[in-house]
Amino acid sequence: MNFKLIVNIALHLLQARLKQTIVAAIGVTFSIAMFIALVSFMNGLNKLLDGLMLNRTPHVRLYNDIKPSEHQPITLAEAYKKSTNFIRSIKPKDIGKSIYNSKAIIANLKNDPRIIDVAPKITSPVFFNSGTIEISRVINGIDVLSEEKIFKISEYIIEGKVTSLLQNNSIILGKGLANKMLLVVGDIIKVTSPNGHLTSLKIVGISQMGISDIDDVMSYTSLGTAQKILGEPTNYITDIQIQLYDKTIALELAKEFRRKFNLDAIDYQTVNAQFETGSKIRNIISYAVGIVLLIVAGFGIYNILNMMIYEKMDSIAILKATGFSGNDVKWIFISLSLVIGLVGGIFGLLFGFVFSSIIDVIPFRTTSLPTITTYPIYYDSIFYVIGIVFALFTTTIAGYFPASKASKVDPVEIIRGK
Amino acid sequence: MENNKVLETIGLTKYFYDPVKFKVLTSIDLSIDHGEFVSIVGKSGCGKSTLLYLLSTMDTDYEGQILIHNELVTGKSDKILAQIRNENIGFVFQFHYLLIEYNVLKNVMLPGMKLAKYTEQELEHRALEHLKVLGMEDHALKMPNQLSGGEKQRVAIARALINDPLIIMGDEPTGNLDKRNSDMVFDIFRELTIEKKQTLLIVTHDNDFANKTNRIITMEDGRIIS
Numbered sequence: 001m002n003f004k005l006i007v008n009i010a011l012h013l014l015q016a017r018l019k020q021t022i023v024a025a026i027g028v029t030f031s032i033a034m035f036i037a038l039v040s041f042m043n044g045l046n047k048l049l050d051g052l053m054l055n056r057t058p059h060v061r062l063y064n065d066i067k068p069s070e071h072q073p074i075t076l077a078e079a080y081k082k083s084t085n086f087i088r089s090i091k092p093k094d095i096g097k098s099i100y101n102s103k104a105i106i107a108n109l110k111n112d113p114r115i116i117d118v119a120p121k122i123t124s125p126v127f128f129n130s131g132t133i134e135i136s137r138v139i140n141g142i143d144v145l146s147e148e149k150i151f152k153i154s155e156y157i158i159e160g161k162v163t164s165l166l167q168n169n170s171i172i173l174g175k176g177l178a179n180k181m182l183l184v185v186g187d188i189i190k191v192t193s194p195n196g197h198l199t200s201l202k203i204v205g206i207s208q209m210g211i212s213d214i215d216d217v218m219s220y221t222s223l224g225t226a227q228k229i230l231g232e233p234t235n236y237i238t239d240i241q242i243q244l245y246d247k248t249i250a251l252e253l254a255k256e257f258r259r260k261f262n263l264d265a266i267d268y269q270t271v272n273a274q275f276e277t278g279s280k281i282r283n284i285i286s287y288a289v290g291i292v293l294l295i296v297a298g299f300g301i302y303n304i305l306n307m308m309i310y311e312k313m314d315s316i317a318i319l320k321a322t323g324f325s326g327n328d329v330k331w332i333f334i335s336l337s338l339v340i341g342l343v344g345g346i347f348g349l350l351f352g353f354v355f356s357s358i359i360d361v362i363p364f365r366t367t368s369l370p371t372i373t374t375y376p377i378y379y380d381s382i383f384y385v386i387g388i389v390f391a392l393f394t395t396t397i398a399g400y401f402p403a404s405k406a407s408k409v410d411p412v413e414i415i416r417g418k
Numbered sequence: 419m420e421n422n423k424v425l426e427t428i429g430l431t432k433y434f435y436d437p438v439k440f441k442v443l444t445s446i447d448l449s450i451d452h453g454e455f456v457s458i459v460g461k462s463g464c465g466k467s468t469l470l471y472l473l474s475t476m477d478t479d480y481e482g483q484i485l486i487h488n489e490l491v492t493g494k495s496d497k498i499l500a501q502i503r504n505e506n507i508g509f510v511f512q513f514h515y516l517l518i519e520y521n522v523l524k525n526v527m528l529p530g531m532k533l534a535k536y537t538e539q540e541l542e543h544r545a546l547e548h549l550k551v552l553g554m555e556d557h558a559l560k561m562p563n564q565l566s567g568g569e570k571q572r573v574a575i576a577r578a579l580i581n582d583p584l585i586i587m588g589d590e591p592t593g594n595l596d597k598r599n600s601d602m603v604f605d606i607f608r609e610l611t612i613e614k615k616q617t618l619l620i621v622t623h624d625n626d627f628a629n630k631t632n633r634i635i636t637m638e639d640g641r642i643i644s
Contacts, residue, residue, distance in 0.1 A: 005531045012519035318515035321476060322529040322577070323504020325497040412471045415511055415589070 003335075006328060010336040013315070017308055021340060024304045027297035028344025028395060029351060032387045035290030036352025039383045041359055042286040044376030046279040052210060053275055056151060057268045058119070058241030059250045062257055064099060065264040068092050097124075102237040105261050114244055114253065119146035121239040122226040128219075129190040129198075130181040137177060137217050139191070141226020150243045153207075153220070155371045160185050160205025165222045172205035176216035191229055199229045210366075294390050297344075298398035301337055305402035309333065309409075316406055317414035326407035333406050337399020338392065345391030349384050423488060424584050424617045425450040425473060430482035432468060432640075442468050443640045445482070450585070453615040455607065457628040460637035467589055469637070470621045474507060474587055475499045487584060504533050508578025508586040512593040514570035516562035522549070522573050523558040530580040541580075548576040552606060568599030575606060579616075586610070588620040592627060604630060 014021045068090045074080055099105065102120065109118045122141035127134040144165045147153050154162045157172065164170055171191075173183065183189060187203050201221065208215055221229070227236050242257075244250060250267035258265040269276070309316070316329055324332075360377040430446040433439055442465045450456055458466045471477040473484060475491055478499070483492045486506055491499065508529075516525045526545040530536060536544065549555045552572045562570060571591065578586050588607075592600035604627055610616035611632070620631070628634050636644045 002532065002534055005534075009528075012517070016519045314513075314515055315517050315519075318509075318517070319528075320500065321474070321503065321509050321511075321515075323500050323532050323581075325500035327497060328500070328532075410476075412477045415513075415515070416467060416471070 003331075006331050007335050007339075009319075010332050010339060013308065013312060013332070014336060014339060017304075017311075020304050020308070024297075024301050024340045025344035025347070027300040028294075028341055028391055029347040031290070031293035031297040032345050032348025032391050033351035033355055034293050035390070036349060036383055036387050037355035037359065038289055039283075039286045039386075040352075040356040040377045040379060041375065042282050043378035043380065043383075046282055047378050048372065048376040050272075050275050050279060053272050054268060056209065056214075057271050058150065059244040059247045059268050060242040060254045060257060060265055061271075062099065062105070062240040062242070062261065062263045062265050063238060064095055064097055066092050066094050067264075097238045098232070099237050099240060099263060102240065103235055105263075106237075106240060109240070109242060114246070114249070116243040116245055117146055117149050119143050119150050119241040119243075120223065120237045121147075121241055122223060122230070122236065123238050124226065124230055125194060126229065127192040128177070128181065129192060130183075134192065135177075135181065137219060139171075139226060139229065140218065140220050141223045142220055143223050150241065156207045156209045157205050158208045160203075162205065162220075164204035165220060165225075167202075167204070168222075169199070169201050169225055169228075170204040170221065171201040171225070172207050172220040173203055174215040174218040175206050175208040176212055177219060178203070178206050180216070193230045195231060197229060197231045199225075201225070201229075290387075290390070294394045298394040301340055301395055301398040302402060305333060305337060305399055306405075308336075309402050309406045312406075313409060313414050316409045317411035320409070320411040321415065329409070330403045330407035333403035334396065334399045337395045337403070341391045341395025341399075344395075345388045348391060349387055352384070352387065421488070422452045423449050424452050424454075424486070425619070426485040426488070427473070428483040428485075430469070430472060430480060430484065432465070432472060432477075432480045441640060443472070443480075446640075446642060448635070448642065450617060450619060452584075452617055453611065455611040455618045455632040456620070456635060457631040457633070458619070458621045458635045458637060459623065459625065459628045462623070464637045465640045466621050466637045470587055470589055470619070473619070474509065475503055504529055505581060506584040508581070508583040510571070510574050510578050510586065510588040510591040512590040514562070514567075514574045516570055516573060516577075518562050521559050521561055522554065522565070525562065525573060526576045526580055529577060533581050535581070545576065545580060548579050549573075552576055568595055568602060571595060571599065571603055572606070575603070579610075585617040585619055588618070588622075590622055591620060592622065592624060600624070600627065 072087055072090070074085050074087065106118050106120055109115055120143050124139055125136060126139045127136055142165075144162060148162055158175065160172065162172070165172060171189065178184070181189070183203055185203050185205060188200050189203060191199050191201055193199075207218065207220065224234070227234055230236070244253065247268065251269060254265040254267040257263065319329060320326070356377045356379065359375050362375050364372060364375045366372065426449040427446050430443055430448075431441070432443040434442050446469060458469065460466045472480050475484070483490060485491065486502060491502055494502070517528070520528065523542065523545055526548060527541050530541045530544070531538070546555055546558060549558055552575060554569065554572050554576065557565060557569060562573070565573065592603050595603065607618055607620070608630070611618060622628055635642055
């Protein structure tokens with residue numbers, strides 16, 4: 001088949017109906033542009049919301065869990081080795097939250113080529129004394145520099161500086177917590193550890209993550225200060241947070257470290273499983289809307305091609321009389337539709353990018369998300385590939401039915417009818 | 419080649435089914451030799467146009483056989499028939515059927531581009547030659563709607579000639595034209611038969627036109643009577 005000739009004829013037919021063609025192409029342009037803008041926006045939103053949690057969650061966390069011993073005495077008894085043993089009423093065992101030999105483990109992890117950085121941490125419940133009442137909250141002792149490197153903690157500090165924590169006896173409070181106790185930067189707060197040590201700390205900053213459940217309970221201090229509050233030695237650490245170069249291997253690495261260090265290890269995906277669900281549903285919605293828009297554009301193309309076929313009956317008849325087969329005629333109309341889809345689609349990608357860029361600079365300020373200043377947009381070339389493939393697919397389908405109708409036009413009927 | 423037949427029919431019978439079954443053509447046996455200028459005449463409704471469209475291979479719903487150049491075309495697929503039409507048959511209809519999206523030259527070239535026997539330059543040259551013979555070379559770059567009826571019909575004839583067809587079929591080619599233009603079209607046809615030995619088969623109800631052709635086939639009630 002002579003495709004060059006067929007496309008040439010298709011283009012000439014389009015030129016003769018330029019206005020309608022442009023309207024049809026604009027339909028495709030609009031739906032593709034909307035699809036791109038919508039998907040980019042939705043994905044931006046997903047990344048933003050995921051980031052709220054995921055950026056605060058280490059890829060792998062090592063800790064000691066409270067759990068029953070894996071090896072109960074009966075498994076050691078020679079007589080019952082081959083039996084299935086049922087043990088009832090086992091109680092969990094607390095081996096202490098302190099990670100044994102933590103310095104050696106951290107040194108080992110820091111040499112691992114798959115790991116960006118390691119941040120040791122102490123988490124402990126404490127009481128904040130505010131006048132006559134005691135408020136039970138959580139204190140995080142962090143290695144300020146590592147924590148900043150992994151979690152960009154300074155982004156969430158709305159007052160003061162995170163490096164102020166390097167001073168002894170300083171603390172950064174969550175905004176909700178500070179408000180509750182009516183404290184501001186520069187005030188002194190008394191903290192009681194679970195085993196009764198009383199320490200005075202100076203407030204050097206206020207943090208706000210945007211999640212009030214966290215902002216209400218969180219406070220940060222340095223590792224050394226936390227150890228002092230709790231009355232523990234300098235090798236006392238309850239968590240080791242690990243950031244990976246490739247976060248997809250988090251699950252396997254968690255397993256590996258569990259065996260290697262005989263600690264509990266959990267990866268970020270297991271921790272945040274519910275966030276994946278939300279992202280998935282938002283994605284489905286944006287794709288569904290995009291597809292609906294394209295189907296509407298498809299109907300537009302179908303109508304215009306149908307009309308064009310009625311108008312061009314004479315041309316179809318003479319093409320067939322002079323030696324174009326039904327198949328050739330069909331391809332003329334399919335390529336006609338494809339041209340509309342391609343031109344409309346390419347402009348759609350262009351406008352989609354423009355729309356996304358416009359949304360990207362619209363100011364969006366909310367007190368709960370201090371780091372966000374504009375609406376979130378996520379740019380990904382795969383959206384554009386999907387967009388153009390969708391455009392070509394729907395226009396081909398929309399063109400196919402009128403095209404088959406044109407291929408079945410009986411030239412004798414048209415010519416004799418005159 | 420044993421004989422000189424361009425077109426032959428054996429027992430060609432055709433029915434119309436709408437509104438009732440009706441025999442339009444009854445057992446037509448016909449043969450046309452190379453270089454003949456044949457006209458088919460007859461009263462309205464005698465089946466002369468129907469016969470032409472069967473011979474054109476566009477209408478495939480018939481009984482009997484049609485041979486073009488001693489080759490059976492009955493029962494061939496749509497694609498092959500289209501190719502046969504493209505290569506062997508040129509058409510001139512009552513209406514010109516020029517594509518308004520293309521200029522005169524492209525309209526003439528279109529069947530040749532489909533055949534793709536010549537390069538585009540050669541084809542353009544050949545199309546201009548045909549237009550020149552028909553006195554239309556000055557109009558080559560005009561659009562069809564800028565031409566008069568007679569001029570359009572001459573372009574249609576040039577288009578029919580572009581692939582050097584075995585036979586040119588005409589369905590009332592002068593039906594829409596005034597006397598002067600009719601005579602001109604007839605002169606073109608006669609020159610083609612004399613100079614190029616072009617075979618022509620023209621359906622007409624214009625007896626003056628028919629009387630000037632080499633051979634007249636008269637039809638009545640679906641039969642050839644002379």
